Amino acid sequence: MRAINIGILGLGVVGSGTVEIVNRNREEITRRLGCEINVTQGSARSTNKPALEKFDIDITTDSYAVINNPDIDIVAELIGGTTLAKELVLAAIAKGKHVVTANKALIALHGNEIFAAAKAQGVRVAYEASVAGGIPVIKAIREGLTANKIDWLVGIINGTGNFILTEMRDKGRSFEDVLKEAQALGYAEADPTFDVEGIDAAHKLTILGSIAFGIPLNFEKTYTEGISTISTDDVEYAKELGYEIKHLGIARKVDAGIEMRVHPTLVPDKQLIANVNGVMNAVMVMADAVGPTMYYGAGAGSEPTASAVVADIVDVVRYMKTEEVRQVPYLAYQTDALEAQQIVAIDDVQSAYYLRFHAEDKSGVMADITALFAAEDVSIEAVVQKEAVSDVSPILMLTNVVKERAINSLIEKLSALGSITSKVVRIRVEHLQ
Amino acid sequence: MRAINIGILGLGVVGSGTVEIVNRNREEITRRLGCEINVTQGSARSTNKPALEKFDIDITTDSYAVINNPDIDIVAELIGGTTLAKELVLAAIAKGKHVVTANKALIALHGNEIFAAAKAQGVRVAYEASVAGGIPVIKAIREGLTANKIDWLVGIINGTGNFILTEMRDKGRSFEDVLKEAQALGYAEADPTFDVEGIDAAHKLTILGSIAFGIPLNFEKTYTEGISTISTDDVEYAKELGYEIKHLGIARKVDAGIEMRVHPTLVPDKQLIANVNGVMNAVMVMADAVGPTMYYGAGAGSEPTASAVVADIVDVVRYMKTEEVRQVPYLAYQTDALEAQQIVAIDDVQSAYYLRFHAEDKSGVMADITALFAAEDVSIEAVVQKEAVSDVSPILMLTNVVKERAINSLIEKLSALGSITSKVVRIRVEHLQ
Numbered sequence: 001m002r003a004i005n006i007g008i009l010g011l012g013v014v015g016s017g018t019v020e021i022v023n024r025n026r027e028e029i030t031r032r033l034g035c036e037i038n039v040t041q042g043s044a045r046s047t048n049k050p051a052l053e054k055f056d057i058d059i060t061t062d063s064y065a066v067i068n069n070p071d072i073d074i075v076a077e078l079i080g081g082t083t084l085a086k087e088l089v090l091a092a093i094a095k096g097k098h099v100v101t102a103n104k105a106l107i108a109l110h111g112n113e114i115f116a117a118a119k120a121q122g123v124r125v126a127y128e129a130s131v132a133g134g135i136p137v138i139k140a141i142r143e144g145l146t147a148n149k150i151d152w153l154v155g156i157i158n159g160t161g162n163f164i165l166t167e168m169r170d171k172g173r174s175f176e177d178v179l180k181e182a183q184a185l186g187y188a189e190a191d192p193t194f195d196v197e198g199i200d201a202a203h204k205l206t207i208l209g210s211i212a213f214g215i216p217l218n219f220e221k222t223y224t225e226g227i228s229t230i231s232t233d234d235v236e237y238a239k240e241l242g243y244e245i246k247h248l249g250i251a252r253k254v255d256a257g258i259e260m261r262v263h264p265t266l267v268p269d270k271q272l273i274a275n276v277n278g279v280m281n282a283v284m285v286m287a288d289a290v291g292p293t294m295y296y297g298a299g300a301g302s303e304p305t306a307s308a309v310v311a312d313i314v315d316v317v318r319y320m321k322t323e324e325v326r327q328v329p330y331l332a333y334q335t336d337a338l339e340a341q342q343i344v345a346i347d348d349v350q351s352a353y354y355l356r357f358h359a360e361d362k363s364g365v366m367a368d369i370t371a372l373f374a375a376e377d378v379s380i381e382a383v384v385q386k387e388a389v390s391d392v393s394p395i396l397m398l399t400n401v402v403k404e405r406a407i408n409s410l411i412e413k414l415s416a417l418g419s420i421t422s423k424v425v426r427i428r429v430e431h432l433q
Numbered sequence: 434m435r436a437i438n439i440g441i442l443g444l445g446v447v448g449s450g451t452v453e454i455v456n457r458n459r460e461e462i463t464r465r466l467g468c469e470i471n472v473t474q475g476s477a478r479s480t481n482k483p484a485l486e487k488f489d490i491d492i493t494t495d496s497y498a499v500i501n502n503p504d505i506d507i508v509a510e511l512i513g514g515t516t517l518a519k520e521l522v523l524a525a526i527a528k529g530k531h532v533v534t535a536n537k538a539l540i541a542l543h544g545n546e547i548f549a550a551a552k553a554q555g556v557r558v559a560y561e562a563s564v565a566g567g568i569p570v571i572k573a574i575r576e577g578l579t580a581n582k583i584d585w586l587v588g589i590i591n592g593t594g595n596f597i598l599t600e601m602r603d604k605g606r607s608f609e610d611v612l613k614e615a616q617a618l619g620y621a622e623a624d625p626t627f628d629v630e631g632i633d634a635a636h637k638l639t640i641l642g643s644i645a646f647g648i649p650l651n652f653e654k655t656y657t658e659g660i661s662t663i664s665t666d667d668v669e670y671a672k673e674l675g676y677e678i679k680h681l682g683i684a685r686k687v688d689a690g691i692e693m694r695v696h697p698t699l700v701p702d703k704q705l706i707a708n709v710n711g712v713m714n715a716v717m718v719m720a721d722a723v724g725p726t727m728y729y730g731a732g733a734g735s736e737p738t739a740s741a742v743v744a745d746i747v748d749v750v751r752y753m754k755t756e757e758v759r760q761v762p763y764l765a766y767q768t769d770a771l772e773a774q775q776i777v778a779i780d781d782v783q784s785a786y787y788l789r790f791h792a793e794d795k796s797g798v799m800a801d802i803t804a805l806f807a808a809e810d811v812s813i814e815a816v817v818q819k820e821a822v823s824d825v826s827p828i829l830m831l832t833n834v835v836k837e838r839a840i841n842s843l844i845e846k847l848s849a850l851g852s853i854t855s856k857v858v859r860i861r862v863e864h865l866q
């Protein structure tokens with residue numbers, strides 16, 4: 001089957017990430033899609049893009065050259081902004097190209113017009129990357145929750161703001177102080193207004209509210225309040241009361257209509273979304289059949305955003321093509337691309353371990369135990385010896401990562417020590433990093 | 434456009450939930466899909482299903498009558514088990530029917546054969562409901578993360594087990610004690626082996642591992658260890674060390690192949706998935722481009738599971754139909770089904786509030802303040818008066834839910850009180866319940 005050609009408008013952070021992923025994960029993507037996709041052309045302010053030299057891409061400064069290129073099937077708009085981007089997207093649609101975009105402002109402000117044009121031309125406009133970066137939350141709401149009436153959704157949909165609030169809480173630092181660090185780290189722009197005043201979040205909320213409730217995009221009616229007025233005192237007091245302050249976008253169906261608002265919010269600390277920290281994003285949706293669901297991940301960054309761009313490209317290819325690739329494969333990969341792989345025997349699995357046993361509370365016991373660890377080449381991450389009861393102490397040990405075979409052999413030897421008076425309990429430990 | 438007819442095999446908990454949702458949310462679903470779906474026939478052990486009498490469904494005790502009914506487009510297998518269910522699913526496929534199933538054991542054990550048959554017949558077999566109930570996690574991995582190489586995934590994919598471990602931790606109760614309660618509450622079966630020994634989780638992990646890594650379904654090679662040996666001591670000790678014990682399904686790509694294992698696991702308590710409590714499920718995926726993402730929600734239950742069944746039905750209809758409904762609508766709802774709705778003005782939004790101000794530390798001040806609350810009909814949820822510094826006390830107040838207009842009016846009056854010496858800080862509170 002003919003490969004699909006992608007043209008990228010804007011080879012900046014997300015555009016370069018998209019090229020990188022399409023090339024690096026080519027085999028993986030083709031095994032899933034059943035058809036190859038290539039980024040063959042891109043536009044940028046300068047054609048000098050050393051990071052992209054290793055890839056076979058025609059780089060031009062003229063975005064219209066990409067749009068008008070008859071070999072390009074799908075145009076990815078990754079320029080940002082709403083003036084040129086709108087013009088280019090509408091031009092691409094007029095040319096009958098399918099469009100993928102990561103541009104939340106564009107969709108929030110001009111989506112109604114863009115979708116009308118796309119519908120008239122019979123082309124797709126996909127925008128998963130515009131909300132919450134790499135989290136497939138548009139897909140989850142639009143397709144996964146399609147059987148539900150949605151009651152409300154709330155989102156931590158600006159990573160910069162969440163990073164600032166998390167630092168204020170954890171370190172008692174002021175808003176201004178953390179903002180400066182965020183700017184130095186590249187999380188926040190030189191002009192941080194869009195992030196900290198909630199405008200960026202309002203763009204995303206506008207999109208989420210529309211797909212949740214079936215209303216046209218309504219950015220100008222979304223209420224927006226930033227976090228620049230939040231004091232360290234309030235963060236601290238909220239914590240004492242059992243709450244976290246989060247900058248939430250909230251869309252809720254009420255009798256009077258739809259609430260659409262972005263503002264700092266106290267959330268009970270037992271709520272999972274209250275525990276979403278740092279630059280991470282999350283969207284929690286309450287729906288009538290499924291109840292609460294939540295979608296968590298990186299809301300920005302080159303590859304996380306590009307992950308969503310490429311997923312959209314794959315969806316568009318499935319839409320464009322006939323029978324052969326239209327189906328999402330049963331097991332994610334094309335049937336003939338499934339590959340049997342060795343399933344690792346549990347003895348060969350590597351893990352850290354928690355061990356617990358009771359040992360006699362007398363001198364030399366710990367030396368015997370740790371000598372066994374050394375002999376089996378199992379390194380110890382932590383040891384806790386609890387207070388002895390009737391001359392027997394519970395001992396907890398955390399190990400580094402070793403093969404299960406080694407830990408089992410160690411346990412056998414530990415169990416043979418006369419000074420260990422109980423069974424050795426073994427539970428695996430995963431740090432998930 | 435002709436409505437699509439669904440036949441349901443098994444009108445038990447999930448089957449009834451599916452009928453209920455298709456009927457209750459008919460308008461919502463049609464606005465999204467652009468085509469009506471109806472459950473027109475169902476099979477059950479008894480045709481006496483009072484809860485379904487209000488719906489126009491032909492109920493039969495003969496599942497083959499549903500499969501052989503030429504008016505049925507899609508068959509939903511919601512019987513469970515692997516013997517009859519397999520026979521019926523293969524028979525439906527042979528008849529050229531698309532199949533939707535919630536049956537994890539069926540897919541984990543016989544999926545390879547079923548998908549081969551479906552591919553030969555050119556029909557869809559959709560199984561979102563088989564893993565993690567209503568969470569669209571199959572969709573997220575299979576489509577949303579399609580640009581990624583997946584490194585590993587871990588899941589809390591058995592609600593019963595998670596409920597038991599959560600209760601053991603929160604209340605220091607023993608495994609046996611909580612299991613009895615879970616059985617009484619209907620979370621656990623009379624024979625709890627499938628849940629607590631990890632077999633149910635291993636079925637689901639088998640499916641997740643296959644779609645993450647592109648390997649055939651391999652249930653018999655999945656290592657399984659249950660939670661029945663976990664003691665309250667270990668739960669407590671793990672907590673002291675900064676960990677939670679969770680019953681995880683883990684699928685990981687390593688040099689030697691793929692690890693597939695279900696066992697109790699210590700997880701650092703700072704990890705979001707360590708904070709997934711009670712009967713809730715979550716799947717965390719680590720992938721090369723997007724990084725970590727997590728999907729959270731109800732893993733079982735009538736309507737959560739039916740939510741996934743109906744989402745699958747909608748996907749299958751999109752696949753079956755031509756141009757008109759094949760596209761997922763840009764904004765989730767068919768363009769002509771979008772409806773402008775009132776966006777509620779912020780003054781009319783209802784919320785709870787956190788107020789903070791400084792007040793003179795003298796008698797009568799609190800009485801004046803609370804009198805103003807009463808006059809504005811704002812009820813007080815909590816008050817904290819912090820220690821006075823220079824005769825001025827910080828006061829924190831949490832209100833019940835009121836209109837923003839009322840809180841603003843109250844703040845105006847509070848600010849006019851001579852005894853309040855600072856600005857009144859106001860932050861909204863959402864309990865997300």
